[in-house]
Amino acid sequence: MLDTVQAATPMKPSLDEKALARALSGHHFIGGRFVAPRSGTSFAVVNPATGHEVARAAEGDADDVDAAVQDAARAQKEWARMPARKRGALVAQCAGVIREHVEELARLIALETGKALRTESRVEANTVADVLEFFGGLGSELKGESVPFAPGVLSVTVREPLGVVGAIIPWNVPLLLMSLKIAPALVAGNTVVVKSAEEAPLTVLRICELMARVLPAGCFNMLSGFGPECGAPLVAHPKVRKVTFTGSVEVGRIVAKAAAERLIPTTLELGGKSPMLIFADCDFEATLAGAVTSMRFTRQGQSCTAASRIYVERPIFDRFVAELAKRVDAMVMGDPLDEKTDIGTIISTEQLAKVRGFIDEGCATAGATGRACSAMPTDPALANGLFIQPHIFTGLSNDSRLVRQEIFGPVTCVFPFDDVETVLAEANDSEYGLAASVWTNNLKVGLDLAHRLEAGLVQINQNLVVQANLSYGGVKSSGLGKEASLESMLEHFMHKKTIMVKYT
Numbered sequence: 001m002l003d004t005v006q007a008a009t010p011m012k013p014s015l016d017e018k019a020l021a022r023a024l025s026g027h028h029f030i031g032g033r034f035v036a037p038r039s040g041t042s043f044a045v046v047n048p049a050t051g052h053e054v055a056r057a058a059e060g061d062a063d064d065v066d067a068a069v070q071d072a073a074r075a076q077k078e079w080a081r082m083p084a085r086k087r088g089a090l091v092a093q094c095a096g097v098i099r100e101h102v103e104e105l106a107r108l109i110a111l112e113t114g115k116a117l118r119t120e121s122r123v124e125a126n127t128v129a130d131v132l133e134f135f136g137g138l139g140s141e142l143k144g145e146s147v148p149f150a151p152g153v154l155s156v157t158v159r160e161p162l163g164v165v166g167a168i169i170p171w172n173v174p175l176l177l178m179s180l181k182i183a184p185a186l187v188a189g190n191t192v193v194v195k196s197a198e199e200a201p202l203t204v205l206r207i208c209e210l211m212a213r214v215l216p217a218g219c220f221n222m223l224s225g226f227g228p229e230c231g232a233p234l235v236a237h238p239k240v241r242k243v244t245f246t247g248s249v250e251v252g253r254i255v256a257k258a259a260a261e262r263l264i265p266t267t268l269e270l271g272g273k274s275p276m277l278i279f280a281d282c283d284f285e286a287t288l289a290g291a292v293t294s295m296r297f298t299r300q301g302q303s304c305t306a307a308s309r310i311y312v313e314r315p316i317f318d319r320f321v322a323e324l325a326k327r328v329d330a331m332v333m334g335d336p337l338d339e340k341t342d343i344g345t346i347i348s349t350e351q352l353a354k355v356r357g358f359i360d361e362g363c364a365t366a367g368a369t370g371r372a373c374s375a376m377p378t379d380p381a382l383a384n385g386l387f388i389q390p391h392i393f394t395g396l397s398n399d400s401r402l403v404r405q406e407i408f409g410p411v412t413c414v415f416p417f418d419d420v421e422t423v424l425a426e427a428n429d430s431e432y433g434l435a436a437s438v439w440t441n442n443l444k445v446g447l448d449l450a451h452r453l454e455a456g457l458v459q460i461n462q463n464l465v466v467q468a469n470l471s472y473g474g475v476k477s478s479g480l481g482k483e484a485s486l487e488s489m490l491e492h493f494m495h496k497k498t499i500m501v502k503y504t
């Protein structure tokens with residue numbers, strides 16, 4: 001056990017992702033240390049590119065949750081007393097340690113999630129450092145206000161941390177989504193217990209030891225385990241004062257209900273079915289390139305903001321679809337750890353079956369065409385890999401399950417349109433409202449649509465992924481609350497206390 005713990009904490013970055021995965025096996029991270037689960041049980045972490053087990057993950061339960069939360073609650077008192085700028089400086093210092101380990105983290109993400117190293121995993125690891133640096137610089141921004149009340153009375157508000165924050169994260173961009181929660185929570189003076197996703201527990205666990213080189217013990221704790229057995233007790237724990245969750249709408253509702261029962265605030269980042277509206281007057285080549293990145297096929301479409309409904313003005317519809325399919329065809333699907341690879345694997349057999357179900361249904365729909373793009377890998381070592389060809393569908397109607405539900409796979413539905421009002425109505429005809437983009441050189445049309453599209457984020461002539469400093473979060477079933485910005489830190493990780501002083 002001791003050997004394993006030491007092996008999991010190399011002083012130098014380890015580029016042997018398999019050895020690192022083995023060394024991380026069977027641990028939570030509580031109170032600044034790797035610890036075994038109270039129950040002694042674990043579950044398999046599988047490399048989705050080969051089907052091989054690469055590690056065991058500690059199976060957390062209510063006892064582990066209690067240990068982690070108690071530790072976080074103890075650490076929080078001290079942490080909150082530290083000057084805010086000092087807390088920020090420590091969080092920014094974590095960014096530095098992470099930057100030194102980007103390659104190591106990127107390889108480990110690729111191993112456990114099947115996301116390609118060059119197009120996704122390395123990008124994610126770098127973004128994490130950026131997020132920590134951004135929030136680390138905001139320590140002096142935790143300001144309150146002075147409030148005019150009465151002569152002789154000084155009335156001010158001060159912002160205070162909430163206490164222990166429970167953070168529940170998914171597997172698609174585990175490191176980035178974790179950083180968007182822990183960085184603002186910590187800078188605001190809270191301590192955190194993270195529950196990782198069962199499919200991707202390793203890289204987020206690896207980061208614990210890197211951050212523990214800088215942060216006081218107990219500020220940042222990590223548990224792995226299943227939703228009902230480990231996530232639910234975290235939400236229910238009496239010392240957890242706030243829950244921030246990213247995942248499915250279905251589980252988001254469960255979490256929100258449990259949090260409502262306890263009267264604690266929640267931030268929910270849920271699904272999406274993001275539309276992309278393309279007008280004939282757009283810059284064709286730039287829009288085509290934008291569509292390729294917007295569909296997030298390099299992440300196998302496993303992105304809440306993926307452009308999964310693309311509406312193209314009729315004069316350029318046929319040409320656009322043909323060119324789009326050609327571009328995706330040119331993408332290389334293969335070993336996630338190979339630098340040549342653009343597209344890796346789906347996360348799990350369960351997800352693969354779900355995505356395949358959608359594709360089969362689309363292909364069997366009368367009048368619909370599903371173009372299968374990009375070649376399956378031929379390397380025998382990848383024969384059991386969870387690869388699937390990206391599909392671009394045309395001819396589906398708005399009531400198809402493929403158009404209404406979030407697929408979370410490399411599937412996009414493309415539709416022609418003739419006028420602005422109809423396409424706006426179609427784009428807004430969705431349970432979701434996370435992101436949208438409009439592509440046109442007519443900014444009058446673009447800005448009008450930006451105001452009328454029901455989404456938390458609308459971009460014109462670009463479609464970037466979530467960025468530090470920009471409020472991110474959906475409307476309708478896509479979620480509650482914002483992340484990634486100063487305002488999100490102030491509103492969601494702190495409360496405002498009023499202090500009044502009668503001085504005459």
Ligand code: ADP
Nearest residue numbers: 169170196197226227228231232247248251254
């Ligand atoms: P996905 O469909 O992407 O797997 P989920 O919503 O199922 O998304 O899972 C997101 C996170 O929520 C995971 O960490 C999962 O373990 C956790 N989770 C699942 N069920 C519950 C629950 N009942 N209470 C708290 N967390 C849960």
Ligand code: MG
Nearest residue numbers: 227247248251
């Ligand atoms: Mg799940």
